[in-house]
Amino acid sequence: MDLSTQTFKTYLSQIINDPSLEHHIDAIIECFSVIHLSKNDFLVEEGNICKYFCFLEEGVLQHSLNVQGEEKTTYLALQNTTTAALKSFKQKLPSRKNIKAICDCTLRIINLEQFNSLMKNNKGFRRYYHNLIENQIFLIDDYRINLLTLAPEEGYKNLLETHPNLFQQVPLHYLASFLGISTRHLSRIRKKVNEH
Secondary structure (H helix, E strand, O other), rough: OOOHHHHHHHHHHHHOOOOOHHHHHHHHHHHEEEEEEOOEEEEEEEOOOOOOOEEEEOOEEEEEEEEEEEEEEEEEEOOOOOEEOOHHHHOOOOOOEEEEEOOOOEEEEOOOHHHHHHHHHHHHHHHHHHHHHHHHHHHHHHHHHHHHOOHHHHHHHHHHHHHHHHHHHHHHHHHHHHHHHHHHHHHHHHHHHHHH
């Protein structure tokens, strides 16, 4: 088994978090195929249907909205996480957001037919999906609370602690948009924090 497959297997095992379901993991992995996105390629564009549910093996995917002609980053999907425009993917509806590679990315993907088949036939995948969604709700909750309660400087420090590699991988203007501040403001905060 190559290293990337082993990483995916470990990730699935951690999310499933039930040794009695471990034997389902190989069947899950077999359903996923690998694709590559170059920097600035889209996984899905606003108005199109999201075709894939994916595990991000390498790189960073930016979720964004176009608000009155300005690109707003709503989420950054990082290496070794799962992502999709989920409502678009599951309900075959036009996506309300863009998902774009902000560096070269490697993804493991399944289409809706494969997803539904796994949900129906694979107990391990059902548990994985249930736990994944629950974890995402926790993350969204924390993100919203932090956005409302933390000062921009605290938000920056929090991001630095939880995702230290992000600042090497992601251009500053995407991070500023994600934190809800201007690029200039983020530059000032970084300088101030780095001086301490």
